[in-house]
Amino acid sequence: MKRTKRSAVLALSAAAALLLTSCGFSGGNDSGGSAESEGAQTTLEMLVPTYSTGTKALWEGVIDDFETEHPNIKVNLEVQSWENIENVLKTKLQGNQAPDIYNGGAFAEFAAEDLLAPASDVASAETLADFQTAFADAEKYQDTQYGLPLIASARALFYNKDLMEEAGVKNVPTTWDQLHDASKAISDKTKADGYGMPLGSEEAQGESLIWFAGNGGNFGDAQKIAVNTPANLEAAEFMKKMIDDGVTQNDPGATQRTPMLNTFIQGKLGFAYALPQTVGQIKKENPDLNYGIAAVATKTGSPATLGVADRLMSFKNDGSKSAAVKEFFDYFFSADVYTDWVSTEGFLPTTKSGSEKLAGDETLKPFLDLLPNAVFYPTTNPAWNATDGAFKSLMGEIATGKSAQEVLDAIQAKADAAK
Amino acid sequence: MSSPVPVKAPAGRKLRRSTDTQSFISSLPWIGPALLLILAIVVFPAGYMIYNSTRKISSVGTDLHSAGLANFSTIFADPALPRILANTFFWVVSVVLITVVISLALAQFLSKPFPGRTIVRMAVIVPWAASVVMTTTVFYYGLDPNYGIFNHFFVQIGFMDEGxxxxxxxxxxxxxxxxxxxxxSIPFTTYTLLAGLQAVPGDTLEAARMDGAGRWKTYLFVVLPQLRSALAVAVLINIINVFNNLPILKVMTGSIPGNSADTLMTYIFKVLQFDRRLDLSSALSxxxxxxxxxxxxxxxxxVKPMQEV
Structure with missing residues (x-):
């Protein structure tokens, strides 16, 4: 009898202790206990998004090799989808569990709140000097570099040659009007849709900037987000014309990019703007697809495209891990490791040594050619994240009855409210 | 509340107080963990949510300063709110109403003995056993315009030209x-009502028959009133569940731009995900x-559901 009583008390106190520890706000150093006993081991928390289905394995390979070289550093990898990663990060920030290494799009708002370690604290001078100047400059907030440019990418027009032939379209469109007419021909004369316009929450901001850039527009700069400018409005109105004339797929306002590109890969779409990785995807999933890659169609035909650069950054937390982060970044950006990573993912390199190594790559060539005319997101503006969110949730409304002016004004209002 | 719960007579209260305290202390080890759990996962988060709703929080998540009731005036001034509330109302009323009507019929059917009843009863549980996100995702893909099986079916039978x-x-x-x-929602509701049905004493039905009541009259005036408490539980839990449902709507309506298909719950989620306004979404919560x-x-x-019949 006594024994059962004691074990009951034990079980209860154990349960209570469990509750207390698991529900409290822990301070982000829960790896402390076990790390001490194994000598001076540092554990780095790393949070990255998936660029492709191979991303996780690719990082795991890098981390394994790194850990063999640096037995005193352990890297915990967490991989999230692009749709979720910013929510995950936000939850971690609120719980004081900011990742030591983070791969993301925007960084300025974190820098503005002094959450990030300056790049010079987490990478050696040689590593920093190896980045191409244009990319390194885009990583600065108030003259201090915070991000390490990880990848660059540009969009190009993918066209289905078979569908063009079936619809009697001779030339690859280079202007908006040609793209409109070619898409209309394909929509009318074949069973496929003409142009794939993904304005759903996955990447409405990307599709929008491709069109805006085609009219000399952009989303503003580090100081001011400018969405409802005349140039952007004209572009948005042309997008709406494409939709209203029925030359796009159905329900463009609710279409995500990935499934839209899948229909292109299956040969059921005439035109779509896609990325370097799409080439690899087509090779794998439908190698028989008869397609070509051309420059983005713009209003006048002058070259312009959307460029994307993503970056690695380090949240400084209490600052005790910056030496270990530095080891990792220096290792990762060494020419061999980095070029292997970038070319496997199908992106364009941001380092000088990487560009030299990949200069002869045929798949990357059309995109490398477009890069000089690329327009980038204003990621150095702290209001960019809110603008990005507003595009994702609102831009599709040009397909559900609202006017281009109304939609751009609403996005601008959300951007202004984020200051 | 003025519910007529019998109140214990105060006589002998003093005498009992010491034993009350004592029994409370001795029961503490038993109810303690549950109390702790409630404090930690219900009371604390709710309090923290209310606190957050009065703060100005940056889009990164840093608590900047007090905002008073400014967050509430912002959300009530939101032009999207009336549509969202109307959607929420339509969503809750239609789901709960139809669920209860179907479940009443289904429970009646399942309480009658027939060959294979056990198997049918098991089959009714299946949607309950499967994860809601999974079930919804199956429907979502089935309804996809390009490769969804429902659309494919409708096109094949000539009901539609294209997906x-x-x-x-x-x-x-x-x-x-x-x-x-x-x-x-049907499995839970049906089983709650089925349990209620089986608690209806056979002699009341027999008495109704003896008095010459027809089937409908027996059901309306004898069975239904006795189902009152089961119905109350089913309706109340369904209202709360459906009102707070995120997974179904997030999957099904998540890709629709703007707020024309949002309920309060999905709107809170969007404010958090796209606008990154933790303070506003707390106020909405x-x-x-x-x-x-x-x-x-x-x-x-x-409805006075707790009142005895």
Whole structure:
């Protein structure tokens, strides 16, 4: 009898202790206990998004090799989808569990709140000097570099040659009007849709900037987000014309990019703007697809495209891990490791040594050619994240009855409210 | 509340107090963990949510300063709110109403003995056993305009010329979400009502028959009143569940731009995900919380579900 009583008390106190520890706000150093006993081991928390289905394995390979070289550093990898990663990060920030290494799009708002370690604290001078100047400059907030440019990418027009032939379209469109007419021909004369316009929450901001850039527009700069400018409005109105004339797929306002590109890969779409990785995807999933890659169609035909650069950054937390982060970044950006990573993912390199190594790559060539005319997101503006969110949730409304002016004004209002 | 719960007579209270305290202390080890759990996962988060709703929080998540009730005036001034509340109302009423009507019929059917009843009863549980997100995702892909099986079927039988984006437009997306919500709510509701039905004493039915009541009259005036407490539980829990449902709507209507298909719950999620306004979404959650409390209060007050028949 006594024994059962004691074990009951034990079980209860154990349960209570469990509750207390698991529900409290822990301070982000829960790896402390076990790390001490194994000598001076540092554990780095790393949070990255998936660029492709191979991303996780690719990082795991890098981390394994790194850990063999640096037995005193352990890297915990967490991989999230692009749709979720910013929510995950936000939850971690609120719980004081900011990742030591983070791969993301925007960084300025974190820098503005002094959450990030300056790049010079987490990478050696040689590593920093190896980045191409244009990319390194885009990583600065108030003259201090915070991000390490990880990848660059540009969009190009993918066209289905078979569908063009079936619809009697001779030339690859280079202007908006040609793209409109070619898409209309394909929509009318074949069973496929003409142009794939993904304005759903996955990447409405990307599709929008491709069109805006085609009219000399952009989303503003580090100081001011400018969405409802005349140039952007004209572009948005042309997008709406494409939709209203029925030359796009159905329900463009609710279409995500990935499934839209899948229909292109299956040969059921005439035109779509896609990325370097799409080439690899087509090779794998439908190698028989008869397609070509051309420059983005713009209003006048002058070259312009959307460029994307993503970056690695380090949240400084209490600052005790910056030496270990530095080891990792220096290792990762060494020419061999980095070029292997970038070319496997199908992106364009941001380092000088990487560009030299990949200069002869045929798949990357059309995109490398477009890069000089690329327009980038204003990621150095702290209001960019809110603008990005507003595009994702609102831009599709040009397909559900609202006017281009109304939609751009609403996005601008959300951007202004984020200051 | 003025519910006629019998109150213990105060006589002998003094005498009993010491034993009351004693029994409370001795029961503490037993109810303690549950109390702790409630404090930690119900009371604390709710309090923290209310606190957050009065703060100005940066889009990164840093608590900047007090905002008073500014967050509430912002959300009430939001032009999207009336549509969202109307959607929420339509969503809750249609799902709960249809679920209860179908479940009443189903429970009646399942309480009658027939060969294979056990198997049918098991089959009714299946939607309950499967994960809601999984069930919804199956429907979502089935309704995809390009490769969805439902669309494929409708095109094949000549009902439609080409696939329709059921989940891409506000009204059809809401309608199919209602269907999915009913599908996953039926098992719980049916089983609650079935349990209620089996508690109806056979002699009351016999008495009704003796008095010459027909089938409908027996059901309406004898069975239904005795189902009152089971119905009350089913309706109340369904209202709260459906009102707070995120997974179904998030999957089914998540890709629709703007707020034309949002309920309060998905709107809170969007404010958090796209606008990154933790303070505003906390304020919305407080409103959400208040609405649920009001619904429950009105329901308890008017239907008096706890009153014995």
């Amino acid at each position: 329709f984006g059921w989940t891409k437009n506000a009204i059809p997306a809401m309608a199919v979400s209602v269907v999915v919500a009913i599908f996953v 407080v409103v959400n919380f208040a609405i649920v409390l009001v619904i429950v209060a009105i329901y308890v007050k008017t």
